[in-house]
Amino acid sequence: MNAEYDLFVIGAGMAGTTAANRCASQGWKVGIVDTLPYGGTCALRGCDPKKILRRGAEIIDDARLMHGKGVNQNGLTLDWPALMRHKHGFTDDIPGAMESTLKRNGVSTFHGDARFVSRHHVDINGEQHSAARFLIATGARPRPLEFSGQELLVDSTEFLNLEALPRRIVFVGGGFVSFELAHIAARAGVECVIIDHGTKPLRAFDPDLVDLLVRRSEQAGIRVHHSTSVSAVTHTSTGFHVAIERDRATSNIDADLVVHGAGRVPNFDGLDLEAADIAHGPQGIDVFGHLQSRSNPYVYAAGDAAGTPGERLTPVAVVEGKVAASNMLKGIETVPDYAGVPSTVFTIPELNRVGMLEQEAARDGREISVRYHDTSGWYSNYRIGETTAATKVIVDPATDLILGAHLLGPGYSEVINTFGLAIKLGLTTRQLKSVTATYPSVGSDLGSMF
Known part of the structure; x- marks a missing residue:
């Protein structure tokens, strides 16, 4: 069709901006819009600012763990306003920097509420724009609650x-x-x-x-x-x-x-997906594995807005944004690879997972070997005074492949990445044990977790 844009992206988070920049780099005329400042949840309202604030909490906790072991914690407090200023020092510049990058790459940027009026037209603040294709990457919002107040x-x-x-x-x-x-x-x-x-x-x-x-x-x-x-x-x-x-x-x-x-649900507020024949449900837009809408072939979805089997995580959104862009540009049907994607709860200490849970592997009828260790007394945790740490690795004894890894402990959000790599590449526990790690480091504990 003769459209104003080759691609119009709705949502300027990591999935949307990744796809917009990639398609623009290949000569496509691309537009992008968001109601909120550019950057998305992770960079502005989630992962990144949360972990900056967590750093202050870590220092307090670290001092308490070392109290009586050479550190006097008396008088140590968390200055919340100063910590918040530190957070803003990172987040405040992101929207402008991200929009500048998009413009530099030739993407037309818009701010406001987007609403579909047909399969190929979207209304933004009363002005209509046409596109040959759309990518919906609007993220998620807190799910509605059902109690008074x-x-x-x-x-x-x-x-x-x-x-x-x-x-x-x-x-x-x-x-x-x-x-x-x-x-x-x-x-x-x-x-x-x-x-x-x-x-x-x-x-x-x-x-x-x-x-x-x-x-x-x-x-x-x-x-x-x-x-x-x-x-x-x-x-x-x-x-x-x-x-x-x-x-x-x-x-x-x-x-x-x-x-x-x-919990959160896909954010489709005001989009009027029905006007563009875009089928969707509680998990997001109904898409094929290659991220194309099942009901409207001119629409793709990525990130929290897409009803895919991928975890609702920023790295997954980036992968889906890349795959969606590649599929649109080349007219192919590549399915994202979700194997070996770790997730972390950034508590103190942090809780991590990659691959299958023990009960999932058992339900799948697999023969499994469960390698559990209380690591609270291991050197890397003794050194810092941590008394709560453990690991559980699920191994297929027939192949020596890792089916899942579950880690609770300080610094284990870095170790879980190695387990993710092992699952993605099909590395065995013997291969991982053959690696000589720098010592003493948290990473050097990995070979003893099997």
């Missing part, structure tokens, strides 16, 4: 921009967001409570290691309520009442702030 909660974006921390915070939900933010706030002296509807939080991770992390969280001053639901949140003269229910018994928790950490 849910509008009183703040989300992770608002938490990561707090000018000051309150004395008492309740986190609703037992996932990544609640645990990561609670571990930061608790090290700043905040009374933190996590309300988890299920019997065990962080259900995507190894349950034995989750149990250890929950105990470590409680040692840090975080109370975790299991099998508990929130029935209402109400204003009080001093903050909020959070009404909770467990085993048909009700009670209240007082809080100064209540944070939504109960």
Whole structure:
């Protein structure tokens, strides 16, 4: 068709900007739009600012672990406003820098609300633009909650921009967001409570290691309520009442702030996907494995907006953005490779996973060998005073291949990458053990984890 653009991207996060830059570099006329500042959740409202704030919490925790072992922690405090300024020193420049790069590569940039009006037309602030193809990469938003007063909660974006921390915070939900933010706030002296509807939080991770992390969280001053639901949140003269229910018994928790950490859903607000015949569901846009819409062949999707089997992680969004761009440019149907992608809960210490859980491998009918180690007494953890650390590696004894790796401990978010590489490339435990690592380092522990 005779369109204004070869490709129009909706969403200027990592998936969208990756695809826009790649297609523009091949001579395509590309447009991109976002309601929010360019950069996406990870760089501006998630992974990156969260881990900068976590650094302050790490220092506090490290000092406490070494108290009586040569470090005097008395008087050591977390200066939240200064830490927040440090965070802004990174995040504030990202939108402008990202938009400048797009423009330099020839991409036309827009700001505002996008809405489909046909298969090939999108309306932005009352002005229509036509494109031969669209890529939807609009990310995710906090999922709607169903109790009275849910509008009183703040989300992770608002938490990561707090000018000051309150004395008492309740986190609703037992996932990544609640645990990561609670571990930061608790090290700043905040009374933190996590309300988890299920019997065990962080259900995507190894349950034995989750149990250890929950105990470590409680040692840090975080109370975790299991099998508990929130029935209402109400204003009080001093903050909020959070009404909770467990085993048909009700009670209240007082809080100064209540944070939504109960999961996210694809963000299609205002897009009017039906106007462009774009089928979608709770998991995202209904796409083939190669990321093309099943109902509208002119549309592709990537990242949290796409209903793919990939984890909802920034590196996966980048991969999908690259694959979608390549498929559109070349007219091919490459499927992204999701093997060996690790995920981490950046608590203190961090919880990691790559590959299969023990129960998943068992359900798959595989013969497995489970290699579990309590690593709290290993040199790398003794050195820093950490008393909670463990690893579990799932191995196929017939092939010596690693099916899954699960690590809880300081610095293990780096080690999990090696396990991811091993799964992706089909390396055996014998091959990994044959590597001579620099010593003493956390990475040198890897050969003893099998």
